[in-house]
Amino acid sequence: MTLDGSVNVENVARVGVVVIGRNEGDRLIRCLDSLKLAGVAAIVYVDSGSTDDSVREAEKRGASIVKLDLTRPFTAGRARNEGFELLVHQCPDIGFVQFVDGDCELAPNWLSKAQDFLDRHAKVAIVCGRRQEKHPDASQYNKLCDIEWNTPVGEADACGGDALVRVGPFRHVNGFSDVLIAGEEPELCHRLRADGWKIWRLDADMTFHDAAMYRLSQWWMRGVRSGFGYAQVWSATRKGEGTALYGQQIRRAVIWAGILPAITFVAALHDLRFILGLFGIYALQVTRIALRHGIMHTTAWSYAFFAMLAKFPELQGVARYVLMASRGGQRSAILYK
Structure with missing residues (x-):
């Protein structure tokens, strides 16, 4: 980041971004627009069978598109891996990849701060920051999400779905598991820490999330997904x-x-x-x-x-x-x- 607080384009130009989503609508548009403002090297959008205009809107904003094969089960890990492979194929010289969920917007100057930290800490493989809920008071379920994401700053056991990763270590451990329904990020971090790497959380805004969770049934299914992920990751x-x-x-x-x-x-x-x-x-x-x-x-x-x-x-x-x-x-x- 420069002294006046603007984005250091030379710094973030070594960063590519992988966005995953399904029927995110206006949330995806805001996500992609925030990434264009960041001046990254390239953006790959991975679509998991959307029936809205997600693919068309992503193409309009210059993103490369990966449409997941409908004959195989969708998982977030599989989507991120396929997006990563296309990104590094297109930009073989990038050293870092920012993963972002399609219902999130990137905070200004996050990439510059995160990459500067990784440049100064050679044993850190993944760095994440504060994911905040955009509308925490819109529902009690949104507020619960915001509380859940307010994790301690410093060395961490795991990151969430939004994080900046080093290309080398990520490839060395073969990326995310492509079969885990949930918990694929902690499982990846588990393997990276076993390989001698560290995970770090900065005291800085990273993304702004739009949970859009207004019904008990949504919150309940999110809990079912978590429980399924707990059991699957424990087994793995x-x-x-x-x-x-x-x-x-x-x-x-x-x-x-x-x-x-x-x-x-x-x-x-x-x-x-x-x-x-x-x-x-x-x-x-x-x-x-x-x-x-x-x-x-x-x-x-x-x-x-x-x-x-x-x-x-x-x-x-x-x-x-x-x-x-x-x-x-x-x-x-x-x-x-």
Whole structure:
């Protein structure tokens, strides 16, 4: 970044961008326009079977297009990998690739800050910043997304879907898994850290996300997707080096949404007061979570309530994975909007 705060074009010109999306509409247009302003070397848009004008709008804005083969299951990891391959084929000299979801806009000067950090820290393979929700007050579900993305600054275990990656390490570990429904970013970071690389989060705005989540059903399906991803990533990492990912999240879902209700149901056959006891246990856990996040704030109580409720769709997702794995199948992306 220059002294006057403008973008250093020479710096970001070594960066290419891969955007993935499906029926993002105006969100994709805003995303692509923000990338054009950043002055990047090239933009590749990967479309996962959109039925709107996404492909045409991307072409109008100078992006190269990858249309995923409809005969294979869609996953975010597969989309990013195919976009990456086209990008480095077109621009073999770029050293960094920014991955962006099509419902996000890139923050001004993010690329310059992120690349400068990677230039100064040779052992960092991926750098990410703060993804913020554009309309956190439009719904309680949007607000929950914004809270979820406010992770600690510094060395991290994982990044999210938006991140700047070094081309070399990414290629060395063969990129994202193309079969994971969710959690493909933590699984990639898991392999990179095992290979001696670091992941870092900067205290800087990176992207502005438009969740557009206004219904409980959307939030619920997002939780199902998370649970499915927990189980799938745990299965993929349990035989490798280090601790398998998401074991704790799976245990919590099984205990809070499975074992406790099951025990209560059996006990209630003899005494219905056990049901009141179960709700009391849930209430205590909600209070405990709210205390950690500032009990005097309404947002803390909302977050705590939904953090507990989320165990139920997450367990549903885990069960979906177990059923799929037992049948030897492969599932495509679980959509929630």
